[in-house]
Amino acid sequence: MEFRDSPEEAAFRQEVRDFLARELPKGLGRPGEEEELWDGIDRYGFYREWTKKLAQKGWIAPHWPKEYGGAGLTVMQQFILNEEFARARAPRPGGVGVNYAGPTIILFGSEEQKREHLPGILSGEVIWCQGFSEPEAGSDLASLKTRAERQGDYYLVNGQKIWTSGAQFAHRMILLARTDPDAPKHKGISYFLVDMRSPGITVRPLYNMAGAPGFNQVFFDNVKVPRKDLLGEENMGWYYATKTLDFERSSIGAAMAQQNVLEDIVAVVRDRKKAGAPPRREVLWGLADRAIEAQVARLLCYRVVTLQAKGLVPNYEASTAKLYASELAQRVARTGLKVLGLYGLLDRQRKAGPEAAANRWAPLRGRLMRNYLWSVAATIAGGTSEIQRNIIAVRGLSLPRD
Template sequence: MDLNYTPEELAFADEVRQWVRANLPAETRDRVLHHKRLGKEEQVEWQRRLHSRGWGAPRWPKEYGGPGWNSVQQHLFDEVLSEEGAPQALPFGLSMIGPVLMAFGSQKQKDYYLPRILRQEDWWCQGFSEPGSGSDLASLRMKAELEGDEWVLNGQKTWTTLGQYANMIFLLARTDPAAKKQQGISMLLADMSTPGITVRPIITVDGEHEVNEVFFDNVRVPKDYLVGAPGMGWSYAKFLLSHERTNIARIGRSKAELTRLKKIATEETADGVPLIQTPGFREKIAAVEIELMALELTNLRMIAAERAGQAPGAEANMLKIKGSEIQQTLTELMMEAVGPYALPFNPEAREPGWHGEPIGPEYAAPLGPDYFNYRKVTIYGGSNEIQRNILAKAVLGL
């Protein structure tokens, strides 16, 4: 197993880096690197620039408009974009419903929706979780009943990320209440402007409006908005979540955040000595860096296995667990490095154009909100406790 990059792969990474530096707006890059809020416009504009270069969907095959890259190129692309301060790709269209439609959607759905995802003409959101149905997703209660040529949807979804921006949603609903829990679920699509859909914000502990609850009251969608076959939604959801969990590892993003942590630890001092030179804090940085290196090697092993034609195994669950925990550790260490300047809670300081009086260094303001926000990463996409149960069963036979 060779984990070294070839000269051709390194040249590819350099090509991506040079293009990003020439095409990423400086203001957008600054907002990402300094953890300022990004609006919908910046996200859409960056996706369209990537699409114009042919890089809008790095994991898609050529037949659907992707570049047809191998897994190494995909990994390097993600890493370079994170290093250069590019916005994180929105996963709901590109990494979730897009691959599901490729695998299970009708030809009509593929022809219509996949090009729109590439051009960012549709902003998708995910309708899986419900009050009382999170990790136990098979207990969901939302109903979809077929009346003539329409499905009638009734129920509620929650934790719908960026649903306030979305014009489309993919969701799970119970279409056969008499079937066993997993067998009675179907996957459907819906236009968010359909009468009967109500979106209400949920303001999270970091002061952000990132998630929502969505209500469906006799919402009618066309019959052909069903994805694949009725009753197969659970299988399609497992397929989708396998993509989501790998993405949650965010190795490139964590490497960029590690660099940020080291920079903060160089500027912050203890008794006149930079924190990065103090034994205690230096050891904490080294510990998380070692874990991140191990995570990246695990990911590279998955890539090497894919090169050899082998299917990934439990590594995807491991990536989700360790990747999310490393992200949390990095936020904790940045808070610790800044000390009392991280305590004032001022989410408004993340707004572009904010001109209030800063408390401490500029990089301190986002640290508290980031710390609170990243408490969620060990929960969404399947909580880490559930992932460990899966690993115990699959690897240890428990």
């Protein structure tokens, strides 16, 4: 592959870098600096303004066509945008609305549905969640049991979803529900755009091991979903759900994030050396290994985007990048916690004075501990590591399924 940017790509990269240098508060996303940065600044005001600035450039939904408010970027430009934002630790609004609901509505929705839903997604005012997984249907999603029975001008929905991220804030849900229980399992599923304020929907938070209510259980008890909220044709939901992955999916954001964490750990080790505490040899070796692995992760991402830029659909290559980047996050957090020892668990140093200013005893403000706890989720969400390994073994190595 060609690692150098073409002249057009280099110009686009420069445009992104200039934008970030101009618009992003200095130090945002960097441990230690961030907290001071927000002193006296309205955090929510910043995110509102930031969202507006990105929307003006079409960078909320860079992969959407221009006619729908996106930037119509090529896959390579999306990759550059993602890489530069991750490198600069710049926040990216988006989520389910931008990445799944919007593209699916653009491809398969009616004109009314496009008019109703796309503006709210682009402005960030309407938050979406994804109601796919169920207690008995995760890796084998097509086994889902939530029923949607057609009754005149609405569908009556009964069942349960689980692990629904952000359902407690969401205004709308993309819901997969079974409309034909007699059809083969992939063929009896429909795709709905459900109003989360509908009577009969109950959202119950689930706390992850980092103590955050990241996801929820969502119960449907005789919920009436109007026919206008069915996307496309009845029983075609599985097809629609698998067709929205056309945008850049190299995992470059996840890979760059690990590079950033590694830089933070290295900075702590250097500071300690300056303060007269040189690192043990094992610490250096661990960091050297992670540095190599972070480079490998980036190269795997480049491989995926190169295929996409050639118009090919990455298959086991995308699984390889996702698997490697998500497991690397766990290794980086583990290495970092070994470097920091028990100080890695400290959120902040309360004692006043010059030591506190240098944040000596809580150098990364508990970030690595939080990364350590959160990093488990990445090897489950979006397809577990075992499922990725199955794909690599069967499709990449042409091995038999069992």
